[in-house]
Amino acid sequence: MLQRYWFGEIDEGGCRGAGTDPAALAERAAALRTGMESYVPIDWEAARDCGVVRTREEYVDLLRSVCTVLARQKIARAYQGRDVELLQMVRMLDELDNVINLLSERAAEWYQVTNPSFSRKYRSLPAKKMLGIVRKGARGGLSDVADEIERLAGTRTRLMREVSARADEVMPNTSALIGGLVAARLLSRAGGLATLARMPGSTIQVLGSERALFSHLRGGTPPPKHGIIFQHRRVHNAPKDVRGRVARVLSAKLAIAARLDYYRGEAVPEFLEGAQARIDEAGVEA
């Protein structure tokens, strides 16, 4: 039986080596297709008899170079996808949100200690206004921190716009249905556009509500109606009794949109029109 290995071919007639240049060997090896029925693992001495290497050490060395070349190529290819950077961007955005909230909370606590008469109660003080008061009223370290938080908030806003714009470009159909930011979060939770495009609508519907989903599967609590997609106004503004239906219809259309984004990579107006109409229809109370 003919066996094709990374260093050459072997059959009853003997062995034909494929040279000793790692790049050339890698190119050849990448094109090899192996049938496992008649496969026999390599005996490294065959490579020596082929004249490709002289010692075991040389064999492992050359094999390592070939495999490293191949791995680097594959890594580069995996990072080529336009969704890879978007993924990092949206994760950074969510992390910034977290950090800003934590810091603001802590700054407010600190400020209250220095101003015993101050309280946030009955004043409907959003974090941003609160921060303004702290910046004006505080001195030293606390005021420095408040300045930093303000700056971070600016960074966050700019990054959010960037994420949204990038999502419109990378996943035009999904973004058109649910907005760039939420689309990017779906992408982040799925782990990539390829994965998202292979998900059924029902999975997309509950992406981000894994805790509720598994507590439902384990112990019969009610199933979640929506995960990340709740962040879109279409879902959270829908009347409660139709919200589940909106979420279901929307996620079914999102599944199609994600596939269009992955396989075509451009907006498809005929699909979007129909999908928008269908989702709006689901939001009308019977």
Place this chain on the structure above:
Amino acid sequence: MIRLGNMLVSPGEGGVYGERTLDGYRVWDPYRSKLAALYTLGGGVELTPEMRVLYLGAANGTTVSHVADYVETVYAVEFAPRPMQDLLEVARRRKNIVSIMADANRPDEYAPFMEAVDLLYQDVAQPNQVEIAMKNIVFLKPGGHLILMLKTRSVDVRQDPAEVLAGARAGLEQRLNIADVRWLEPYHHDHAAIVCTLRE
């Protein structure tokens, strides 16, 4: 295996992932590495200097680096690009690691690079772990060993880990003799180590 007191260690150049060193040996932490946990609990297959190992699910190369300290050659297979970057860096400094970027589900992808190995070590977070192991025993020498780190939660989160283990045992026994099975408590939860020998 080398132990200093009751601490598992491996000989080799340190500083791979910030591990402690003790008398020039690298400490192999059972809380970080499932294989170290197995050895610490008294199980496993003795790693020897002439061994060739196929390591499925190499991840960042942390455990791989310790295995490489003991054996002749490690074929380290990893699928995801991000950990692969780290694995390549580990392999750059350890000349007996062959790092292969491929899917353990598709042994035909890396078959052209493989020799027969004495030990097949598998630690992959996939639902079909037993199937993957069975596909890969084609690379195992007769009488060679399989160490399968069964991640029961990856097989089915809803099923009782003990049942998952029973299912896995039945699957493996078709072609392998099971030598030892143990849970990796208290180091790793819901992980079982199954040590098998390939029937001659």
